[in-house]
Amino acid sequence: MPSWTLDENEKCIRKMTDYREYMETHTEDRSVWWTNFVEENRDYFNEVISNHNNSSAVGQHMDYLDEVTDGRRPLDKTAKKDHCYFEILPKGKQFLEGIFVGLYDVQRNSNVGNRNLSNKKNKPSSNSIEEVYLSKDDYELFECFFQYGDIERADLVFVGREEGLARESAQKNFEERLELFRSNNDGLGYIEQDRDKLGGFYVKDIGIYDSESGDSPFDQVMRYQTRIKYLLDHNFKLGNNLKKYREDVLHRPDSKTAMFDYFPLPKQGNFSYQLSEELPFTKRTYSEYQKSEQSRRKKLIKEMYDRYPMKVSWVYAGIENHGFRLQSVYEDLGFEFEEEIKIEPHEDYKDLVPRSNKISRFFKIGKRKGENQFVILTPFLGNRQINNDEVDAITTWVAAFLKK
Structure with a gap:
């Protein structure tokens, strides 16, 4: 299975607010509805679907990123390369362009253990109070x-x-x-x-x-x-x-x-x-x-x-x-x-x-x-x-x- 690139993750996160609103009324049988969401936005996700075989795989990844960006998914169950996405878009907030500022440098430099997000959101790391x-x-x-x-x-x-x-x-x-x-x-x-x-x-x-x-x-x-x-x-x-x-x-x-x-x-x-x-x-x-x-x-x-x-x-x-x-x-x-x-x-x-x-x-x-x-x-x-x-x-x- 191909790994998810920075650009593909960004594309998913840019659609996260819409995804959450859609899934809010479809909490049961989530795998069916996350696939439907991707299908209904197929023009937007077309290239990502091609790279990852089908709409279900993209929908499942959206659900994963939903938990990571909201901070609900434990870090030990999150891929290390994705730690930099942790809690960058809590539920209830609209997507803002600024959430990616400094993010890719952190990921590309593999500085994933620190998760210091102050460059992105003026937010302290989980290790500081x-x-x-x-x-x-x-x-x-x-x-x-x-x-x-x-x-x-x-x-x-x-x-x-x-x-x-x-x-x-x-x-x-x-x-x-x-x-x-x-x-x-x-x-x-x-x-x-x-x-x-x-x-x-x-x-x-x-x-x-x-x-x-x-x-x-x-x-x-x-x-x-x-x-x-x-x-x-x-x-x-x-x-x-x-x-x-x-x-x-x-x-x-x-x-x-x-x-x-x-x-x-x-x-x-x-x-x-x-x-x-x-x-x-x-x-x-x-x-x-x-x-x-x-x-x-x-x-x-x-x-x-x-x-x-x-x-x-x-x-x-x-x-x-x-x-x-x-x-x-x-x-x-x-x-x-x-x-x-x-x-x-x-x-x-x-x-x-x-x-x-x-x-x-x-x-x-x-x-x-x-x-x-x-x-x-x-x-x-x-x-x-x-x-x-x-x-x-x-x-x-x-x-x-x-x-x-």
């Missing part, structure tokens, strides 16, 4: 920021554990976020708190978060949120262009949807927080503090549930130690949970969304005592922790609860 200092004032902006959508009017709220970082560096990401918080007063909504006088804020229109390059936060999590909203709005008949629906509808001022993450700071990976000594926690006690009754953010979240409709919360923080993350937090907020059950469509919607033999996971339902508010705890909406059939089935429960 970028340190980001946060003052008490900076941290409090993150603590009070509840991301996207008009929470005050939202009936459906998506709740994650913590945001990821998909930009060039943690420092640049933090600077952009802090600038967003400080400079977009017209696009922000505010959580008023007369009793505790804490206050919080959120982006009423997710469109103002788009970067100058036109890159929007449309990763796997956002794709599933868009899919859920589309199914609810169209009687469970799925359309084709989910990205446009995200841009036009999801978490817009009139959508009655919103999202926020429970933990205020983004997930640490190739960077580490250096926190002000004035903060009431250390890095070691950060998670413990956020779940405690002293947490300002937890108080704000309780205030939101007390004041606003927030009729259904889809909590996709995932599973840890055989239990759902954040269940204890929601119990503190007054939610009482049933035993976990295997995912299946709600009784009222089984004609629209029939049972599927591709469902194997579980979810959990809770109701807030004395209130018409429901919470659904599910696996994480990404990293193949859940599939389309399971998401569609859970969405029927959202529809049922929204009618109550």
Whole structure:
């Protein structure tokens, strides 16, 4: 079998954004659909197909490069010559010409063990940790920021554990976020708190978060949120262009949807927080503090549930130690949970969304005592922790609860 050249890999990666959007709606029988994708773009891939015998081989290589460029494929299962492609195009980002700058010199010089990508993306290598200092004032902006959508009017709220970082560096990401918080007063909504006088804020229109390059936060999590909203709005008949629906509808001022993450700071990976000594926690006690009754953010979240409709919360923080993350937090907020059950469509919607033999996971339902508010705890909406059939089935429960 002929090896893949630099030019052939570049050709595949240039088509990666389209490939991911196409495969998003075809998660089962992937070998069939990656072949179909190549066939539908045969004019583009014609020379590559000729070099590698058939469309299936090209499609399989696209799937391999999808995992490598997103950083999901372990390096010990990645060809050494391809290490330089690792995480150059995370899901949710559009292809930019600059991602190949300096890349070929690294590969041609066989400098594959180092994977220092700073020449391409100003991103630290996996062997170094970028340190980001946060003052008490900076941290409090993150603590009070509840991301996207008009929470005050939202009936459906998506709740994650913590945001990821998909930009060039943690420092640049933090600077952009802090600038967003400080400079977009017209696009922000505010959580008023007369009793505790804490206050919080959120982006009423997710469109103002788009970067100058036109890159929007449309990763796997956002794709599933868009899919859920589309199914609810169209009687469970799925359309084709989910990205446009995200841009036009999801978490817009009139959508009655919103999202926020429970933990205020983004997930640490190739960077580490250096926190002000004035903060009431250390890095070691950060998670413990956020779940405690002293947490300002937890108080704000309780205030939101007390004041606003927030009729259904889809909590996709995932599973840890055989239990759902954040269940204890929601119990503190007054939610009482049933035993976990295997995912299946709600009784009222089984004609629209029939049972599927591709469902194997579980979810959990809770109701807030004395209130018409429901919470659904599910696996994480990404990293193949859940599939389309399971998401569609859970969405029927959202529809049922929204009618109550």
